[in-house]
Amino acid sequence: FSLQIFKSSSSESLFKMVRVQSSMGRGKLKAGFALLTNYAFYLVHNDGQEGKYATEVYYPYRVWDHLEISLNWQTVTIICKTEMSRKTLVVGNEPVCRNLVKTMIRAAQAAGVPTPRIDAHDSDRLRSLENCIEGVDSLAVEDQVDNFSVLRYSLVHWEQLDGQESQTLFVTSRSIVKEGPIHFKVTMLGVSYWSEAYAVLKNGSFFLYNQEGDEVPKLFLQLWGTHCGGCRRLNTADRPNCFEVKSTEESLTLSAEDPEGVALWLQAICEVVAGTSSSVPAQCIQCSLVVTSNKLYAYQEDFWGGPLHLLSACDVSEVTTVYVDDDVRSYCTVAFGLTFESGSWLLCFENEYELGKFEEALSSAWRDLFQVPLTFAQIGEGPARERARDAVGLVQGRFNRSDSITRGRSYS
Numbered sequence: 001f002s003l004q005i006f007k008s009s010s011s012e013s014l015f016k017m018v019r020v021q022s023s024m025g026r027g028k029l030k031a032g033f034a035l036l037t038n039y040a041f042y043l044v045h046n047d048g049q050e051g052k053y054a055t056e057v058y059y060p061y062r063v064w065d066h067l068e069i070s071l072n073w074q075t076v077t078i079i080c081k082t083e084m085s086r087k088t089l090v091v092g093n094e095p096v097c098r099n100l101v102k103t104m105i106r107a108a109q110a111a112g113v114p115t116p117r118i119d120a121h122d123s124d125r126l127r128s129l130e131n132c133i134e135g136v137d138s139l140a141v142e143d144q145v146d147n148f149s150v151l152r153y154s155l156v157h158w159e160q161l162d163g164q165e166s167q168t169l170f171v172t173s174r175s176i177v178k179e180g181p182i183h184f185k186v187t188m189l190g191v192s193y194w195s196e197a198y199a200v201l202k203n204g205s206f207f208l209y210n211q212e213g214d215e216v217p218k219l220f221l222q223l224w225g226t227h228c229g230g231c232r233r234l235n236t237a238d239r240p241n242c243f244e245v246k247s248t249e250e251s252l253t254l255s256a257e258d259p260e261g262v263a264l265w266l267q268a269i270c271e272v273v274a275g276t277s278s279s280v281p282a283q284c285i286q287c288s289l290v291v292t293s294n295k296l297y298a299y300q301e302d303f304w305g306g307p308l309h310l311l312s313a314c315d316v317s318e319v320t321t322v323y324v325d326d327d328v329r330s331y332c333t334v335a336f337g338l339t340f341e342s343g344s345w346l347l348c349f350e351n352e353y354e355l356g357k358f359e360e361a362l363s364s365a366w367r368d369l370f371q372v373p374l375t376f377a378q379i380g381e382g383p384a385r386e387r388a389r390d391a392v393g394l395v396q397g398r399f400n401r402s403d404s405i406t407r408g409r410s411y412s
Contacts, residue, residue: 011038012037012038012039012040013037013038014035014036014037015036015037015038015103015107015110016035016036016103016107017033017034017035017036018033018034018036018091018096018100018103019031019032019033019034020032020033020034020043020089020090020091020100021089021090021091021092022043022045022056022057022087022088022089022090023088023090023302023303029090029286030045031045031046032044032045032046032056033045033053034089034100036103036104036107037107038107038110038111039060039061039111040058040059040060040061041057041058041059041060041061041064041078041104041107042055042057042058042059043055043056043057043087043089044056057078057087059078059080059085059087061107061108061111061113062111062113063080063081063082063085064078064079064080064081064108064113064116065079065080065081065116065117066079066116066117066118066119067079067101067104067116067117067118067119068119068120069097069101069118069119069120070153071150071153072094072152072153072154072357073091073094073097073098073101074090074091074092074093074094074097074153074154074155074288075088075089075090075091075092075097075155075303076088076089076091076097076100076101076104077089077303088303090155090303091155091350092154092155092156092349092350092354093350093351093353093354094353094354094357095353096350101118104116105118149292149293150290150291150292151291151292151293151361151362151364151365152289152290152291152357152358152360152361152362153288153289153290153291154288154289154290154349154354154357154358155286155287155288155289155350156286156287156288156289156298156347156348156349156354157284157285157286157287157347157348157391157395158284158285158286158287158289158298158311158312158345158346158347158348159284159285159345159346159348159391160312160343160344160345160346161333161343161344161345161346161384161387176200176201176202177201177202177268177271177272178199178200178201178264178265178268179198179199179200179201179202179212180198180199180261181196181197181198181199181212181257182196182197182198182199182208182254182255182256182265183195183196183197183239183254183255184197184208184252184253184254184255185252185253185254185255194238194239194255197209197210197218198210198211198212198214199254199265200217201265201268201269201272204222204223204272205220205221205222205223205394206220206221206223206245206252206269207220207393208220208252215327215328215389215392215393216392216393216396217393217396219252220393220394221245221246221247221250221252222247223245223247223269223272223273228246228247228269228273229246229247229251230246231243231244231245231246231266231269231270232244232266233262233266234253236253239255240255241255241256241257241258241259241261241262242254242255242262243255243256243262243265243266245269284346284348284391284394284395285300285311286300287299287300287311288300288301288308289347289358291316291358291361291362291365292316292365293316293365293368294315294316294317294365294369295313295314295315295316296313296314296315296316296319296334296345296362297310297312297313298310298311298312298313298345299311312345314336316362316365316366316369317369317370318336318337319334319335319336319337319362319366319374320335320336320337320375321334321335321375321376321377322334322335322359322362322374322375322376322377323335323376323377323378323379323384324359324376324377324378324379325378325379325385325388325389326378328388328389328392329352329355330348330349330350330351330352330354330355330392330396331346331347331348331349331355331388331391331392332347332355332358332359333345333346333347333379333384333388334347334362346387346388346391348391348392348395359376362374
């Protein structure tokens with residue numbers, strides 16, 4: 001990193017690195033890393049080339065004014081002494097965010113600058129939410145939005161299931177087109193090497209797992225519709241039987257066992273691209289989730305102080321069951337009554353802690369309304385659980401897909 005990123009001094013050294021996201025506007029987030037050195041803060045992200053990183057933000061500690069913390073420690077915003085300079089780091093994980101803020105304070109103190117002030121601007125975020133609801137949700141206005149209390153604010157990946165807009169969700173083919181062991185090229189900090197993996201081509205995407213039977217991929221490429229940028233054979237000096245698969249976001253260099261294996265993989269990929277363009281699977285949307293004493297709200301925000309965009313809302317009284325998966329404790333499916341058109345929501349959280357906090361808040365609201373516990377049930381085997389686990393894999397693989405530093409190893 002020092003050769004590519006550091007700007008402050010020849011004696012600059014890395015103090016801490018944390019995986020975060022930054023806003024690209026209207027619900028779109030870009031994966032990157034927050035770097036804390038003995039002189040400054042950096043926000044870096046992959047610039048589209050293997051092992052190459054660009055600096056999005058560079059703030060010496062001396063220009064910091066204060067830090068703003070969102071509801072439930074989901075984001076932290078650095079406010080500089082120049083009013084136009086500010087950057088929100090999207091974490092979506094309360095324990096990690098708390099630890100990040102502590103580390104930021106320690107780094108600033110070690111650099112010999114005044115300790116930055118910590119502000120919790122819950123009231124500003126609440127006012128923005130209220131304005132959003134008042135603009136699109138007439139029932140909320142009738143219920144006097146000013147009086148609601150937020151029980152939990154979370155950053156999630158949200159998907160609407162089984163409603164009138166998504167009746168084909170679970171009839172889309174989920175069968176595996178091709179799978180098998182493979183090698184892929186890893187480039188990390190300018191050094192390239194080959195790593196073993198288990199490849200699965202299904203659901204319009206190309207997945208790479210550490211080994212056969214794993215549920216969470218270490219990286220993936222979306223290939224359905226216009227996402228595929230092509231595939232071709234490669235002649236490389238360091239390994240035979242190579243081929244390349246491109247998406248609109250990046251490419252993978254792969255190696256099969258023999259020339260026939262290359263031909264079979266290329267043929268299968270072409271068939272997937274040609275055959276799934278009319279049956280694109282639904283995708284999770286990155287958004288904010290709010291639980292109040294009587295409603296659930298899913299909405300998008302740009303984290304730049306702009307207007308919020310409400311995706312969907314429902315009464316807590318419409319919730320009938322929360323389906324959970326004890327083997328994958330980072331998602332749940334919230335089922336609603338027949339009078340709610342959306343059917344159910346798939347909610348993917350950063351980890352089990354965030355999921356547990358949501359379950360606790362929703363259970364509290366339900367118990368206050370009905371004086372009985374909310375029903376929790378296990379998701380049984382079948383297309384619904386397979387679809388949910390696929391979504392979790394896609395969500396958890398997004399960092400690995402967009403930042404090559406995390407490929408081929410776990411990172412937390």
